[in-house]
Amino acid sequence: MLDAVDRQIVTALQAGMPLTTRPWLDLALDLGLAESEILSRLKAMKEDGIIRRVAAVPNHYKLGVTANGMSVWNVEDAFVDELGAQIGALKFVSHCYRRPRALPDWPYNLFAMIHGSTRDEVAEKAKIIEDLTRDKCDGWDILYSSAILKKTGLRLAKR
Amino acid sequence: MQDAAQKRQAIANQDTQRQVKSLRLDLDDIDRALINHLQDGLDLVEEPYRAIAKAFHLSQPELFERIQRLLDLGIFSRFGPMFDADKMGGKFCLCAIKVPWERYDDVTDIVNAHEEVAHNYKRDHILNMWFVIGSDREGAIEEVARKIEAESGLEVLLFPKEREFFISLKIEV
Numbered sequence: 001m002l003d004a005v006d007r008q009i010v011t012a013l014q015a016g017m018p019l020t021t022r023p024w025l026d027l028a029l030d031l032g033l034a035e036s037e038i039l040s041r042l043k044a045m046k047e048d049g050i051i052r053r054v055a056a057v058p059n060h061y062k063l064g065v066t067a068n069g070m071s072v073w074n075v076e077d078a079f080v081d082e083l084g085a086q087i088g089a090l091k092f093v094s095h096c097y098r099r100p101r102a103l104p105d106w107p108y109n110l111f112a113m114i115h116g117s118t119r120d121e122v123a124e125k126a127k128i129i130e131d132l133t134r135d136k137c138d139g140w141d142i143l144y145s146s147a148i149l150k151k152t153g154l155r156l157a158k159r
Numbered sequence: 160m161q162d163a164a165q166k167r168q169a170i171a172n173q174d175t176q177r178q179v180k181s182l183r184l185d186l187d188d189i190d191r192a193l194i195n196h197l198q199d200g201l202d203l204v205e206e207p208y209r210a211i212a213k214a215f216h217l218s219q220p221e222l223f224e225r226i227q228r229l230l231d232l233g234i235f236s237r238f239g240p241m242f243d244a245d246k247m248g249g250k251f252c253l254c255a256i257k258v259p260w261e262r263y264d265d266v267t268d269i270v271n272a273h274e275e276v277a278h279n280y281k282r283d284h285i286l287n288m289w290f291v292i293g294s295d296r297e298g299a300i301e302e303v304a305r306k307i308e309a310e311s312g313l314e315v316l317l318f319p320k321e322r323e324f325f326i327s328l329k330i331e332v
Contacts, residue, residue: 001248002295010242016230017239019223021206035205042203042240052241053200054207056226062234063194070282070289081322088324096324099253102316106286111253111318141284149279150271150290151236 002050005033006041017054061148065115069122069142071129072108074101079136080110086132087112092125107139119144185232189215193225194234249295251277253318254304255286256311263287269310275303286316 002010008031018026024042025035045051060068075083080098087110088096095113112129116122126142133140186194193215201207212222229235244251258266263281270276270290279290292300304315 010240010247013239014242015239016237019208019226019238021208021219023207024205039203039205045240046203048246049243050246052243054203054240055200056194056197056229056235056238057241058194058198059233059236062232068280084322084324097253097320098322098324099318099320102318105257106255106316106318143282143284143286143289145280145282145289147281149267149281149288150276151278 005037006045006050009033009038009041010045059148059151060115064117067116067119067122068145069114069116069119069126070145071112071114071122071126071140071142073110073112073129073133073140074107074138075110075133076136076138077109083133083136084110087129090125090128092116093129108141114142186234189217190225190229193222194229197226197235197238244293244295247295249293250300251291251293251320252300252304253320254290254292255316255318256288256307256313257286258288258311258313260287262311266311266313270307273303273307275299 009027012027012031017023020026022035024038028035028038031038042051042054046053060066073083073087084096084098087093090112092114093112094115095111097111098109099111101107101109114122114125114129116125122142122144126140130137130140196211196214201211208219208222212219215222217225226235226238230238256266256270266288267279267281270279270288273292275292275294277291277293279288281287282289292303294300294303300317300319304317307313308315
């Protein structure tokens with residue numbers, strides 16, 4: 001868990017890190033901390049998995065990966081975990097989750113995000129999942145996203 | 160379902176071609192290589208950009224200029240540490256609303272105005288708005304969902320993850 005200083009660092013970095021030769025020094029000056037303390041805390045957070053990596057987050061759409069299909073599957077509860085593991089391991093699936101159904105409108109309990117440059121490509125990939133789930137699946141759909149309305153990532157509220 | 164999906168596909172394919180074409184005009188080879196490379200991550204050192212600049216035969220200011228441009232173009236949505244909300248004691252929850260199309264813009268504003276809404280996507284379904292509420296504050300997800308319901312007069316369906324199977328995607332350009 002984060003202590004108050006970690007939290008201060010996370011909050012300051014949520015919108016991104018400085019593009020300067022010594023970004024941690026600049027952050028340190030802003031926060032009234034030492035550069036070495038920022039670095040050691042960031043390293044500890046990386047070690048703990050709180051920081052996945054320090055990197056660029058691309059916008060799929062702008063990179064031509066415009067067909068972003070949320071495939072959703074109504075699979076038998078007894079097989080959902082086994083199928084989830086198989087589907088999640090497919091290269092073209094970025095996220096795969098088991099979620100509750102919301103009956104009557106929403107019978108699906110397995111979500112797998114499929115990315116491709118065209119919807120044809122996504123639909124082809126969904127066929128592969130359909131083959132995997134065939135006799136254990138009672139209906140599926142693909143919801144394409146037609147626009148990103150917001151994408152900021154998690155923002156911790158300032159305290 | 161499949162017929163409608165095919166029709167939607169045809170339209171989407173045209174869009175894709177257009178976007179890819181316009182994008183190609185804006186990026187040179189260095190940009191493309193940077194996009195691939197910068198998704199892998201920087202080391203946590205005092206001068207994290209030095210090694211990258213050197214590898215790309217750029218000065219650091221030139222590198223910053225290129226990264227800033229990719230941010231300005233929206234090709235990168237952000238640049239910096241990627242935090243795992245779960246490990247910070249935070250929770251994410253996928254939510255959906257059935258929004259009447261004539262109110263879509265207004266409801267988008269209502270939902271996006273909440274700081275805890277991390278992503279929001281328009282999707283082709285009766286449930287046509289799908290967003291993620293993320294927070295490290297206890298009870299925040301339900302609280303934000305109820306606020307959005309009060310402000311919009313629409314039901315917010317919650318789809319918390321019960322199990323995660325895999326997360327990874329790198330886009331090569």
